Amino acid sequence: MKTFENVSLKKLNTFGIEVKARRMLVVEPGDAVPKVDGPLLVLGAGSDVVFTRDYDGTVMRLADVADVLVDGTCVSAWGGMAMDDLVRWTIDRGLYGLENLSAIPGTVGASVVQNVGAYGVEAKDVVERVEAYDLQQGCMVCLSPAECAFGYRTSRFKQEPGRWLVLRVVYRLDRIFEANLSYKALERLPHASADELRRAIIDLRWSKLPKPDEHGSAGSFFKNPVVAEKDYLSLREQYPDMPEAHPTEEGCKLSAGWLIDRAGWKGRIMGKAGVWPNNALVLYNAGGCTGDEVVALARAIRDDVFDRFGVALECEAIII
Ligand SMILES: Cc1cc2nc3c(=O)[nH]c(=O)nc-3n(C[C@H](O)[C@H](O)[C@H](O)COP(=O)(O)OP(=O)(O)OC[C@H]3O[C@@H](n4cnc5c(N)ncnc54)[C@H](O)[C@@H]3O)c2cc1C
The missing domain is CATH 3.30.465.10 (Uridine Diphospho-n-acetylenolpyruvylglucosamine Reductase; domain 3)
Incomplete structure (x- = not known):
């Protein structure tokens, strides 16, 4: 097992946000998992997280080993x-x-x-x-x-x-x-x-997503929202161009990308965070953005979509 102190996480999150962790442990196959005192964050490749601050605790990762x-x-x-x-x-x-x-x-x-x-x-x-x-x-x-x-x-x-x-x-x-x-x-x-x-x-x-080595992102930022059938039907009446919902056990799954696009967000940039021009579901780092800028953009989109369509978007990415 390897231990690092005061380590940059910029290359360990695909948004490329510059934050630090107080300590990082990297566990190899066969290592005993150590007991950690204080705050602990398990991190993989950081491709579904948005860091809004330095992590004042221990980040635990598994070594990138093909086993x-x-x-x-x-x-x-x-x-x-x-x-x-x-x-x-x-x-x-x-x-x-x-x-x-x-x-x-x-x-x-x-x-x-x-x-x-x-x-x-x-x-x-x-x-x-x-x-x-x-x-x-x-x-x-x-x-x-x-x-x-x-x-x-x-x-x-x-x-x-x-x-x-x-x-x-x-x-x-x-x-x-x-x-x-x-x-x-x-x-x-x-x-x-x-x-x-x-x-x-x-x-x-x-063709639809930013490549992580070219533009930082976490892929789809929001989940596709699931609504009651009657709400879906009333939205379809108002917006006949809305794509057909996908039926699930919980209700009708709508396209979050379509809602965000229809609300006019595709390609927009707020601060240094933007909405990917080819896919409105993806928020990206438009150049040295902070986690707070990503969260502010996500909040603005969520509020706007709710005001227009009455549909609540939930984040897929994990805000830390
Ligand atoms: C360009 C792009 C495209 C994407 N496309 C898709 C897609 O098509 N479909 C999709 O589902 N996702 C997609 N994602 C999201 C992402 O790839 C997945 O969520 C992926 O599983 C995250 O893996 P990670 O190792 O980076 O996890 P991290 O982002 O590091 O962590 C994600 C969560 O898992 C926990 N975690 C990580 N490893 C462990 C572990 N070993 N034990 C316990 N907890 C752990 C973390 O604590 C955190 O809560 C995309 C992301 C990007 C950047």
Whole structure:
């Protein structure tokens, strides 16, 4: 395990916000998880967080190590490994099921915290179990998908911040490749092999999102809001150009990107934070922005969308 004092987090958050942590611990596979006194933040690759201040406590990370074990079609990956490295690793070895999650920034551990999803697949669809360290009880726990309480971009790990360190995720994959093209935008993508589909998805993804090495962001900043059917129908009557809602168990899932775009925010810049010109759901660092500027922009958008449509937007990104 490595320890650092007074360390810059600028390269450890994809928004590229300049903040410091008082202490940082980097845990390697096989290390005993240390007991930490005082405030503790578990951090992956920082691709879904917005830092608004220095962190006056300990940041704990898992080393970025490609440590993968295979048992039949079950793949157990170290939580600190980059999720996209795992996607490529599995495809290269003829194990399928993760290809739609190609090029999502971040780590394997956070993939279950956030229940990441893209193009019709969510982490929960392929998770077999999660091996996590309970930082409160000081013991290892193996959790089934039901115990992980997965939801839309959430999980038990996200609901109980500070309690869990996800050390390994076991995914159940398939030896036979069957392209999942259920998401409309994928219908026409080439998919003769998993690798071909992966490459097409990566191209599609970067046509809509800022590349982290070019513009800082956290990907989609807001969740798509879910409203009652009667509210959706009344909005559709008022705005016939509104995209059709996606039906879910909780209600009708609207496009947050459309609401923000329709409210006129696409491409706008406030301070040094902006709304991505190709995708209104993405807030980005327009040049040396602070976390407070991102939060101020997000608040202005949320208030405006609520005033116009009566729909409350919830942040997907985690404000620290
Ligand atoms: C350009 C861009 C595109 C994106 N596209 C998508 C997308 O298509 N779909 C999607 O779902 N997300 C997307 N995201 C968001 C982000 O990639 C995911 O949320 C990712 O899972 C975050 O991983 P991370 O390692 O960076 O986690 P971090 O941002 O570091 O942390 C996120 C949360 O997880 C916790 N955490 C991290 N690691 C662990 C661990 N080992 N144990 C316990 N808790 C932990 C943290 O405390 C924090 O609460 C995108 C982000 C960017 C920048």
